[in-house]
Structure formats: structure tokens, C-alpha cells
Amino acid sequence: MTRTVVYQVRVEFGDCDPARIVWFPNFFRWIDAASRHFFVECGVPPWHETEQALGVIGTPLVDTHAKFVKTASYGDLLRIHTSVAEWRGKSFIQRHRVMREDTLVMECDEVRIFAGRRADGSIFALEVPGAIRDACR
Amino acid sequence: MTRTVVYQVRVEFGDCDPARIVWFPNFFRWIDAASRHFFVECGVPPWHETEQALGVIGTPLVDTHAKFVKTASYGDLLRIHTSVAEWRGKSFIQRHRVMREDTLVMECDEVRIFAGRRADGSIFALEVPGAIRDACR
Amino acid sequence: MTRTVVYQVRVEFGDCDPARIVWFPNFFRWIDAASRHFFVECGVPPWHETEQALGVIGTPLVDTHAKFVKTASYGDLLRIHTSVAEWRGKSFIQRHRVMREDTLVMECDEVRIFAGRRADGSIFALEVPGAIRDACR
Amino acid sequence: MTRTVVYQVRVEFGDCDPARIVWFPNFFRWIDAASRHFFVECGVPPWHETEQALGVIGTPLVDTHAKFVKTASYGDLLRIHTSVAEWRGKSFIQRHRVMREDTLVMECDEVRIFAGRRADGSIFALEVPGAIRDACR
Numbered sequence: 001m002t003r004t005v006v007y008q009v010r011v012e013f014g015d016c017d018p019a020r021i022v023w024f025p026n027f028f029r030w031i032d033a034a035s036r037h038f039f040v041e042c043g044v045p046p047w048h049e050t051e052q053a054l055g056v057i058g059t060p061l062v063d064t065h066a067k068f069v070k071t072a073s074y075g076d077l078l079r080i081h082t083s084v085a086e087w088r089g090k091s092f093i094q095r096h097r098v099m100r101e102d103t104l105v106m107e108c109d110e111v112r113i114f115a116g117r118r119a120d121g122s123i124f125a126l127e128v129p130g131a132i133r134d135a136c137r
Numbered sequence: 138m139t140r141t142v143v144y145q146v147r148v149e150f151g152d153c154d155p156a157r158i159v160w161f162p163n164f165f166r167w168i169d170a171a172s173r174h175f176f177v178e179c180g181v182p183p184w185h186e187t188e189q190a191l192g193v194i195g196t197p198l199v200d201t202h203a204k205f206v207k208t209a210s211y212g213d214l215l216r217i218h219t220s221v222a223e224w225r226g227k228s229f230i231q232r233h234r235v236m237r238e239d240t241l242v243m244e245c246d247e248v249r250i251f252a253g254r255r256a257d258g259s260i261f262a263l264e265v266p267g268a269i270r271d272a273c274r
Numbered sequence: 275m276t277r278t279v280v281y282q283v284r285v286e287f288g289d290c291d292p293a294r295i296v297w298f299p300n301f302f303r304w305i306d307a308a309s310r311h312f313f314v315e316c317g318v319p320p321w322h323e324t325e326q327a328l329g330v331i332g333t334p335l336v337d338t339h340a341k342f343v344k345t346a347s348y349g350d351l352l353r354i355h356t357s358v359a360e361w362r363g364k365s366f367i368q369r370h371r372v373m374r375e376d377t378l379v380m381e382c383d384e385v386r387i388f389a390g391r392r393a394d395g396s397i398f399a400l401e402v403p404g405a406i407r408d409a410c411r
Numbered sequence: 412m413t414r415t416v417v418y419q420v421r422v423e424f425g426d427c428d429p430a431r432i433v434w435f436p437n438f439f440r441w442i443d444a445a446s447r448h449f450f451v452e453c454g455v456p457p458w459h460e461t462e463q464a465l466g467v468i469g470t471p472l473v474d475t476h477a478k479f480v481k482t483a484s485y486g487d488l489l490r491i492h493t494s495v496a497e498w499r500g501k502s503f504i505q506r507h508r509v510m511r512e513d514t515l516v517m518e519c520d521e522v523r524i525f526a527g528r529r530a531d532g533s534i535f536a537l538e539v540p541g542a543i544r545d546a547c548r
Contacts, residue, residue: 012307013321013332013428014436018185018485019195019252020322020429021260025169028162033286036348046349047287048155048294058154058287061161065202071260074310074429075320115156123158123208149444150291150458150469151299155348157292157459170423173485183486184424185431195424211292211447212457292459293469293526295534299443302436322429332430339476345534389430397432397482 003136004083005041007034011076021071027106028064031096034080035059035110038094042136054129055116062091063111070105078105085109087133090125140273141220142178144171148213158208164243165201168233171217172196172247175231179273191266192253199228200248207242215242222246224270227262277410278357279315281308285350295345301380302338305370308354309333309384312368316410328403329390336365337385344379352379359383361407364399414547415494416452418445422487432482438517439475442507445491446470446521449505453547465540466527473502474522481516489516496520498544501536 009030017023039059040046050056072078079099086093091113098106113125114132146167154160176196177183187193209215216236223230228250235243250262251269283304291297313333314320324330346352353373360367365387372380387399388406420441428434450470451457461467483489490510497504502524509517524536525543 010307012303013310014303014306014434016429017195017425018427018429018431019197019254019260020258021197023169023425024198024201025162025165025425028165029286029288032160032162032288033284036287040349058156060156060158060208061205063202063204064161065200067200068198071197075314117156121157123156147444149440150447151297151440151443153292154288155290155292155294160288162288166423166425169425170421173424177486212451291469293471293528293534294532295471297443298472298475299436299439302439306434306436332428334430334432334482335435335479337476337478338435339474341474342472345471391430395431397430 002083002085003042004081005038007037007080007082009078009080011072011074011078013074016074021073024068027066027068027098027108030078030080030098031108031110034082034096035094035112038082038084039132039136044132044135054131055126056114056129056132057117057123058115059112060115060123061110061112064108066106066108068106070100070103072100072105076100084136087128090127092128139220139222140179141218142175144174144217144219146215146217148209148211148215150211153211158210161205164203164205164235164245167215167217167235168245168247171219171233172231172249175219175221176269176273181269181272191268192263193251193266193269194254194260195252196249197252197260198247198249201245203243203245205243207237207240209237209242213237221273224265227264229265276357276359277316278355279312281311281354281356283352283354285346285348285352287348290348295347298342301340301342301372301382304352304354304372305382305384308356308370309368309386312356312358313406313410318406318409328405329400330388330403330406331391331397332389333386334389334397335384335386338382340380340382342380344374344377346374346379350374358410361402364401366402413494413496414453415492416449418448418491418493420489420491422483422485422489424485427485432484435479438477438479438509438519441489441491441509442519442521445493445507446505446523449493449495450543450547455543455546465542466537467525467540467543468528468534469526470523471526471534472521472523475519477517477519479517481511481514483511483516487511495547498539501538503539
């Protein structure tokens with residue numbers, strides 16, 4: 001049993017390109033919001049707070065694989081169903097299914113890490129914090 | 138031997154997020170530009186012209202798989218190396234490697250189609266036009 | 275008495291820049307959505323339908339003047355209060371007030387036109403259609 | 412005599428909306444880049460360095476007034492001519508003229524401040540640093 005959180009998006013005129021369909025980078029914009037929304041709904045504080053408590057500055061993306069199944073256009077209401085498909089030691093797979101009513105529009109599996117920051121400004125993968133993992137069950 | 142075209146990007150302040158690294162949907166914005174730039178450099182006309190000549194309204198994305206290898210931040214100059222890795226009957230794989238000097242920052246394999254539009258407004262995959270394929274050699 | 279329509283926005287992580295505040299072009303993204311949302315709420319059809327019925331392809335911006343009063347950041351819920359402050363012969367002034375609860379965050383007066391398209395592809399200002407003006411009262 | 416710096420932009424397919432013209436928030440994206448580019452060309456360091464040396468975290472916008480004179484579309488090459496029209500005690504007016512060859516496409520006057528950050532995270536206007544003002548002559 002995995003927890004699923006839904007994030008809702010209205011497609012706007014400006015999200016569409018001259019072919020009158022959603023310009024695809026906007027799907028990733030929404031999926032990134034859905035990714036963070038998942039943690040917010042699970043009770044995880046904003047990243048500038050977790051930075052102090054856990055050293056976590058965010059969950060940058062390592063790998064993403066997306067399939068675009070149907071087009072969408074302005075006026076559409078999309079619902080992104082987000083869950084964690086797998087927890088690993090230093091990363092996790094977050095799965096997003098973008099639905100328009102019962103129609104699958106796009107789906108995406110992301111590998112993300114919980115990132116810390118070194119003194120030189122570079123970032124690195126932390127062990128998945130148990131407190132966050134527990135919050136997401 | 139495949140043709141490779143380079144598209145250059147300056148990373149701007151507004152492309153970065155509160156973690157001070159490029160917010161990842163912007164990579165897809167640049168890759169989409171690199172994809173079209175590839176065809177422009179190969180001599181393919183803009184899509185509103187190909188629409189009349191070939192029925193092609195653009196090259197929408199069907200599937201994309203990206204790996205984020207290094208972070209980038211504002212002030213960075215990125216060079217996206219784009220080629221067609223494979224031509225299929227009704228689709229093609231376009232490969233993009235985002236470099237900062239000799240460092241690989243991100244790489245991405247896309248499956249794209251040449252799209253036509255039906256009378257009802259929906260889009261569909263055309264056979265890869267021979268004229269475009271020849272232009273890209 | 276002018277009609278006011280409210281458009282709601284959640285500020286996302288990716289809307290913010292390295293200073294951790296909303297990167298200002300995103301305000302214009304939301305205001306453009308609020309502008310169209312105003313017409314939708316007043317019962318005006320989508321632009322690809324008005325194109326056939328009235329020759330209107332959209333309401334492009336001619337002039338905008340915005341004041342940024344307070345910063346906003348991710349997690350904020352913004353409500354954009356939109357009204358038409360003035361109807362002119364071939365243009366109108368749309369006013370947007372972006373609020374976070376009782377706090378004014380940003381305000382913006384836009385001059386927009388109802389645009390038609392000429393045979394050569396260029397656009398021009400139509401007389402404000404009476405049917406649309408009446409719908410917005 | 413005021414110094415003018417030019418920032419060059421290629422308009423991309425994804426910058427355009429279903430009316431096939433640049434979606435206007437993208438002009439502000441480019442103008443923000445031109446604003447920072449102006450300081451970079453004048454020798455001012457990136458904001459994360461000025462934060463330590465001068466307490467300056469960036470130049471947020473207080474007020475902007477833009478006129479949209481001509482439309483632009485993908486394939487266009489735009490050149491943004493940026494200068495400081497006026498220095499004030501705690502703000503300055505930056506002027507941007509977006510040109511396509513000899514045609515004025517858009518112009519914009521911005522009021523910006525040099526921002527510092529208080530301990531509570533809020534930002535405020537600093538006196539215009541003399542070192543930066545001198546660098547921009």
C-alpha cells in the first residue's frame with residue numbers, strides 16, 4: 001500500500017504552444033510542484049526549514065523518464081496522482097500520473113535524492129531521512 | 138556517422154531556484170529549443186511552412202528519458218550537442234548532451250514524431266518525411 | 275459598479291529565484307491567466323471559438339504598468355482580483371490586484387485589445403465586441 | 412552620456428502561444444536577464460558574491476512600465492538595449508528597448524533597488540552602492 005497525493009492543475013493559454021497543445025516543459029513544471037506537494041501533504045516542512053533540522057535543501061532530480069500519451073490544451077483540468085514507488089538508501093522513485101478525468105495524459109517516473117550542501121556550495125545525496133520516510137507512509 | 142548540431146545557452150539568474158541551481162524544467166525548455174534548432178540548421182523550414190508543404194505541424198514528444206549528472210547555475214555557459222540517434226518509420230530518437238566545457242551536465246534521449254493534424258484538431262504521427270530525413274544527414 | 279473575478283494561485287518552489295522570492299516574470303504569467311479567467315467566468319468562449327464567431331484570436335497586451343509592493347515565496351496562497359477599469363473603443367484597461375490574505379502584494383493595470391488576424395498573419399485591434407462587453411458587466 | 416549594453420535573444424517555438432506570437436511574460440524573462448547582463452558587462456560580480464562584500468542580494472523590481480509595439484515570433488532575433496536612465500538614492504531606473512533589426516518591438520522602464528536581507532528573511536532597499544554606480548558609467 002503506497003500513499004497517493006493528488007495535485008490539481010488548470011491548463012492556461014500561455015502553457016500552450018503554436019500547435020495549441022501544452023508545451024511539454026510545462027508538464028515538468030507541474031510535476032515538480034506535485035513532487036513537493038506530496039511531501040507537504042505528508043507533513044514534511046518547507047526545505048528552508050529542513051535545511052536547519054536535517055541538512056536537507058530539497059529533492060533534486062537525478063533521472064526522469066516520461067511518456068506523453070495524450071495531448072492537453074487550455075481549459076483542461078489535470079489531476080496529478082503522485083506516490084513513492086520505491087525507497088532506496090540514498091534515493092527514491094517518485095511516480096506521477098497526469099489524468100484528465102479518466103484519461104491518462106502523461107506519466108513519469110523520477111529518481112530523486114534528498115540533497116545536502118557542502119561548504120564549497122556543491123550538493124550531495126544524503127541517506128533518506130527516516131523521519132521523512134515515516135511521514136510519507 | 139550522424140550529424141551533430143550545437144545549441145548554446147547562457148544560464149540566467151531566473152533559471153535557478155532557491156537552491157541556486159537550475160530548476161530542472163528549464164533544461165527541457167532548452168532541449169526543446171535545441172531539438173528545433175537541429176532541424177533549422179539542417180535546412181528544414183519553420184513548422185508553419187512545413188504544415189502547408191508536408192502537413193507537419195511540429196515534432197511533439199512521445200517519450201523522454203533524462204539523466205541529471207551535474208548541477209548548473211547562473212553564469213554558466215552550456216552547449217547542447219544534438220543528433221538523431223535513430224530514424225524509425227513513424228518516429229525518431231533525438232539525443233541531447235548538455236555540456237559545460239568538457240563536463241557532461243545532463244543527457245536526454247527523446248522519442249519524437251512528425252505530427253499532422255486531423256480535421257477535429259487532434260494530432261497524429263506521420264511517416265517520417267523522406268525530404269526531412271535526407272536534409273538531416 | 276464593476277465586476278471583479280478572483281483567480282487563485284499557489285506559489286511553488288520553482289516560481290522562486292535564488293533570493294527565495296517569486297521571480298517577477300511569474301507574476302505576469304499568473305496575471306495573464308487571471309485576465310483570461312475573467313472572460314471565462316463572464317461566459318466568453320475560448321479564443322479558438324471566438325475566432326470563428328467574432329474574428330477575435332485573443333486579447334494581446336499593448337501596455338502594462340505594475341507595482342511590486344511585497345515579496346511572496348513558495349507556500350503562499352495568492353488571490354488575484356481582476357476587473358475591467360475602463361472600456362475604450364478599440365482597447366480596455368484590465369486591473370489586477372494580487373493579494374495574500376489582506377496584504378497587497380502586487381498590482382497591475384493592463385491595456386489590452388481584442389485582436390483579429392490579417393491574411394498576412396499580422397494582428398490588429400478590433401472594435402471591442404458589444405457581445406463580450408455586455409457579458410462582462 | 413549613458414552606457415548601453417546589448418543582450419541578444421533568439422525567440423523559440425516554446426516562447427510563443429497559440430496565437431503564434433511571443434507570450435508576453437517571456438519578454439519579462441528576457442528583460443530580467445538583460446538587466447543582470449548589464450551589471451555583469453559593467454564588471455559587477457554575481458549577487459552571491461556581492462552579498463558578502465556589499466550586502467546586495469540582487470536588484471528586485473519595484474515598478475515596471477512596458478509598451479508592446481510589435482509582435483515577435485519564433486525565428487526572430489531580438490536585441491535588448493539596456494541602460495540606466497536615472498540613479499536615485501535608493502533606487503534606479505533601468506531602460507530596455509527590444510529591437511528586431513531597426514524595429515522597436517517592446518520598451519520597458521523599470522524601477523529597481525539594490526536589496527539587502529534582514530535577519531528575519533525580509534528584504535529592504537540599500538543606498539545605491541557607489542562602487543556599483545561607478546562601475547556602470
